[in-house]
Amino acid sequence: MNSYQNKEWFSAFELIGKGELPNQATNITRKATKENWLKRQIKGKKGVAFEYHYSSLPESVQNALGFITKPTELPTDRVIKTALPLNLAQKERDCVEVSKMRLLTAIETLEEILEITHKTMKPKAKAQMVWMIYELLNEESANEKIVDMIKLVA
Incomplete structure (x- = not known):
């Protein structure tokens, strides 16, 4: 598990380049809107900014954040x-x-x-x-x- 161990919500800036995500926050926001990711508004920011819940992120991103581990196959x-x-x-x-x-x-x-x-x-x-x-x-x-x-x- 990495530094995101206790964190469940991530801004587009925190997700840049993770897994299969684009390298620009605006493109991540566009993808999040298109795929209807679970989001909440970030309090205390000027304008409208959102954080996205890890459970609605693509699997590759969840892996990169340390949330999904591949199950080991038992014989x-x-x-x-x-x-x-x-x-x-x-x-x-x-x-x-x-x-x-x-x-x-x-x-x-x-x-x-x-x-x-x-x-x-x-x-x-x-x-x-x-x-x-x-x-x-x-x-x-x-x-x-x-x-x-x-x-x-x-």
Whole structure:
């Protein structure tokens, strides 16, 4: 984390050259207006000047300011194998691994759908959708139903 650690609002001058942003404050202001960034008026300044909330800035700018860190990918096979109790019979262990792989597939499927459609979901709705995909993966005609569900989301 850098010197912006406790700061949430940034003026156009503070954002110059950060991430993919232009090197002039006026061009940043123009981009902010066009993209409807969350803003508030700076108090005590002559004229009209705004600060922009970090959450509405492009991801590359948030990265440059130290707000977003790339998630590290864990090897899923290792996570699954170490999570299993040691006293399970092999058949039970296989069922648990299949169940966990199905859950991982459900989560990955939903994340891909959301990325393709450029949509977001609230955590509770996302959890419900993952569960629905998980349940569908148990059925033989899962592919058709998942495609139908994707059409509903998209």
